[in-house]
Amino acid sequence: MKTAADIIIELIEKFDVHDAGSRRAHGKGEHHKARVELNEAGKDIFGEVENAVVRLSNAATNDKVPDWLVNIKGCSVRFNHPLRPIDIIGINFPYFPFDSAAETLDVLYRIHFYLEDKSAGRFMDIFRAGGLYRDLGKILKWMPKSTDMDHLYYTAHSYGGEHYKMKLDYHPGNDRIEIYAEKDEHLIDYHPGPAVHLGSILINPHSTGKEVKYFDVLNAPPGMPPNGNLPLLRHYVYKRSFLRRMEEKLLDGKDLRMLEEVWAEEKYFVLSKSQRIYDEIRELVKKGTDMSATRFRELLDEAYALKYEEKHLRNYLQHVWGHFKDEADESEKAHYTRLSEHPDPEAVNTFIHDLAIKYKEPYILRTTMVKTRGRS
Known part of the structure; x- marks a missing residue:
């Protein structure tokens, strides 16, 4: 029996835009070791964590697409907590417009149909999924305008009863990330309260050459499970993506x-x-x-x-x-x-x-x- 995660990965693969053995999304990226300096507010959330791995990525999934053409970027952090890794997965867009597998599948199917028949009608049909057309103004407002890595990165979903969303402020010039928590109960929108500074992440500019198999949204801060329906779906999508790319490789x-x-x-x-x-x-x-x-x-x-x-x-x-x-x-x-x-x-x-x-x-x-x- 196929799950929603299976179908999502199959649809992405039908777009035929990923290199063999690469991730189905954000295929181009590098992992870096990092040192973590948390303040007391940060330690309350993440615990006594001193080291991390950071992945800086480009949403493109193959080497044919140059970085300067892609404005959606990723910045993910794995805090090396002694009990279980804590993964903060950020992209430079502050929210996800859906909170159900059905709506996510709907928009992917519509993209698939458009790619098979590149007509204006099929293109407009994409934005009917989940009433997406009503959010076009908001999407355009938040859509990144530059294609470098110097952005704010957001978790989209919140964590725990306090509904904290994490925000990563990446500064490529000094290889530094400032991490913040913002209270925001909105699942498919972004209306945060005041940002609370949690600390800094100091990135080693040299790639480690090592790889995190996939960052997992369910590797949440202790006692702060992710809110909404999509984190569980994303967990299975990321795992399915990983297994599929392993099938394409000589191990x-x-x-x-x-x-x-x-x-x-x-x-x-x-x-x-x-x-x-x-x-x-x-x-x-x-x-x-x-x-x-x-x-x-x-x-x-x-x-x-x-x-x-x-x-x-x-x-x-x-x-x-x-x-x-x-x-x-x-x-x-x-x-x-x-x-x-x-x-x-x-x-x-x-x-x-x-x-x-x-x-x-x-x-x-x-x-x-x-x-x-x-x-x-």
């Missing part, structure tokens, strides 16, 4: 390391669906760079398509409980016993999520099951 050590990261994040979700698929992927990954990225993706898809069964859910719960059984209090042990007898997907995933946060278990905090609470 090297760097690719294998990133695929192993995906497996570490996905393994408990797979275990909650099927011991057989779990075992098959585990053996597949042991092949190293000879593994089939296509088969890896197919097996993950197979697991995602399955419904939860009690025996597999119980197996997953028992495996993960091993991380907490020595620290858990009596009420948690009793709750574990009840769930083991009658495992319910939502209850099990909430239980593990809450334990991982309470006991600050890094390995479990990084898993898809905790980040999504089992939602797909």
Whole structure:
């Protein structure tokens, strides 16, 4: 069964604008090491973080499009938090005009139809998606007017009950980013309150040569999950994009390391669906760079398509409980016993999520099951 994320990536691929093995969006970019200097307000949100990785990117997805032709840019930061990476994904446009998978798919389909029949009618039809034509004036207002990297970059969605949106002020001249938080409850608009300065990010101008497999919107600041419907969709779109580009490559050590990261994040979700698929992927990954990225993706898809069964859910719960059984209090042990007898997907995933946060278990905090609470 195809998900919205699958269809979005397929539509982007039909545009035929990406180089083989490249990201489906913002394909051109470089990663840089960075030093983080947070003030007290910044530490309240991000914790005691001193280092980061910054990716500066161009929205173009192939080398045929020169940077100076593209005005949409990206600036993303991965804070190296000891428990779980915190990813702030910024683009130089302050909001996303939709907050549903259906509207996002609608506009992509309309773009696809326009590219097949480049008529004025098809072009105008793009702006009927989600009533986009009503926002044309606002879009033109915020659309970047220059094609350099010297911009403000926005997260578009907000975080936590305070509805903080993050803003990155990048200064290429001194390789510095100032980071701000702005309160804004609008999901598909931008009306921020006063900006609160959180600190500075000092970028090493030399590319690291290393790569973050993908920045994940669900790698949010502790206790501040992203708001709205799109972050979960973006999580799956970015992962699907990564897996598809791995299928287009001859795997090297760097690719294998990133695929192993995906497996570490996905393994408990797979275990909650099927011991057989779990075992098959585990053996597949042991092949190293000879593994089939296509088969890896197919097996993950197979697991995602399955419904939860009690025996597999119980197996997953028992495996993960091993991380907490020595620290858990009596009420948690009793709750574990009840769930083991009658495992319910939502209850099990909430239980593990809450334990991982309470006991600050890094390995479990990084898993898809905790980040999504089992939602797909």
